[in-house]
Amino acid sequence: MAITLPDGSVRDYDAPTTGAEIAASIGAGLAKAALAVKVDGELRDLKRAIDHDAALEIVTSKSPDALELVRHDAAHVLAQAAKELFPDIQVTIGPVIEDGFYYDFSRSEPFTPEDLEKMEKRMAEIIDRDDPIDREVWDRDEAAAFFESVGESYKSEIIRDLPADQTITLYRQGDWIDLCRGPHLPSTGKVPKAFKLMKLAGAYWRGDSRNEMLQRVYGTAWLNKDQLKDHLTRLEEAEKRDHRKLGREMDLFHFQEEAVGSVFWHDKGWRLYRTVQNYVRRRLDAEHYQEVNTPQMVDRSLWEASGHWEKFREHMFTAQTEDDRIWAMKPMNCPCHVQIFRQGTKSYRDLPLRMAEFGSCLRYEPSGALHGLMRVRAFTQDDAHIFCTEDQITSETIRFCELLSSIYSDLGFEAFVVKFSDRPDVRAGEDAVWDQAEDALKAAAEAANLDLELNPGEGAFYGPKLEFVLRDAIGRDWQCGTLQVDFVLPERLDATYVAESGDRKRPVMLHRAILGSFERFLAVLIEHYAGHFPLWLAPTQYVVATVTNEADDYATEVHAQLAQAGLVGLLDTAADKISYKVRQHSVGKIPVILAVGKREAEERTVSIRRLGSKEQQSLALADAIHTLTNESQPPA
């Protein structure tokens, strides 16, 4: 039997053999380091028989697959530990996730943080035992009966639902046996002690809120302790830049109980908001969007016509007036934009018609969904609808993508990925219309040179969508932009235009947003920059701080000239030490500190210190104003 190794060499073995034996025949070191094998590209247990010619690769901790194996085994060790400590629980599933794993258990009593510590300790003991992990193939019915007999009804339910042609495998480690597809490490001792149980949470069985709630234990697992430490450090860094914390510290906004899910924007936060909004408005103007503004409150009949009443009624704020009319606070802008489109007769010559609104919407989001600025009940979208012909979908998509990537880049985000979400189970419109919409959007995305990740079944109820997910400074992803093709709403709300032929036709609506909502985007922006905004975005751009009161007059003049040049900043003439002032304003994340003392006053210069730098630069006042004015100009 010929086994081809990654370096191209071919070795001959008697069949059957195993990955473990092959590794041993190559070298004792490799045998020890081996975690699993790849047979013709398929990841397998080291101990599983190999009985045919194959390309083979020994997987060690250096392989890209190692982390996944280790995390998967850590999940199993957790399940074993939990079962040993709490024999009355049922185990369910425990997959690998980003940075680690989780395991869902069924138990009437909630786990406590102390239980978490116990489980972690027991996991270490199981690893020390170094129990061999062995694969067994079982008959389906026997396996289901077995799990039923030991009180593991979730496992037997999983088995019953597995596809008929799937081999049922169980893995035995020590006294514990679990249903699993594998592959696994050869023994529990191979799991590095570089894991940590992170948190407890509730999670629905099979992800369905109609099902019972299980108890989920989250863990993080790595190949070595250094990696674990790095991960924990990254989490601490993320916590420091949490927009809720920075929002308070930088005096940008607050929330309070009387207005759950709505933002109280303070002076500085609102300045940031306006800066971003004004920037986006200029970009839209340049792209020939019409900016409109539509009613906050609209009679329910419009939402019934659009289909939103039926689908989202319980998530809408409503008001009833003396005349018994029911009004809905608009949860979105599209139906209103169609009303503007319907005013007067539109011609094909009017298309594409790009209608934009900084649309303030209200949605009664479920209480558990609220999260700082990221998910609120009152928010403003940078919304627009492009009314166009089918032929224009491609060119409008390309145009939009160019605008979007340019705006992201100006705002400091260079990387983003695009997801394509197609028809959901519950939807409006005929399948033929969906075919048409999906094909059109996909073709347009291809024409725009986008690399698409597929996101099946995640489209809006009226059409497929592209989702633009940007990556922030510490590698986290945030969905912000969207582009959705809609053939349904123009039909429902009876939007038409007169075609070249003189016939009335339905326009296509492209729903699109770049930031998504200002609230959410500003949260992302705050966290991306960790509050250290570039000058054009910073709500307070500079502070003029005196070294002694002898420089007060000059400092006042510097401040006045900067303000005259359009910059926003502070004057600090308090009788404190300059080092104290530097600290105060650095903590306040003011990007530029201009220190002026006797020397500067005499020479008519300023000493500039940038946030995050210990360097100082002495510049003539006029040059400093010139430099800072240039730097504070928005990109467009």
Next chain:
RNA sequence: GCCGAAGUAGCUCAGGGGUAGAGCAACUGAUUCGUAAUCAGUAGGCCGGGAGUUCGAAUCUCCCCUUCGGCACCA
């Protein structure tokens, strides 16, 4: 909405049936100083809200609200 945890000064937190605490911030005064903390003093609280137990509740019990971590949801 569901599971779990938490709400004490502006912030971070201690206290745990018998008069409400600290550090930082704030305010007042002094300090005139060269790039991340000068000194002293003052003020600040219905201990998230409501009910109950008790001679007495910030503390114990119940209900509610909000926040946090997840799940579900996200037009």
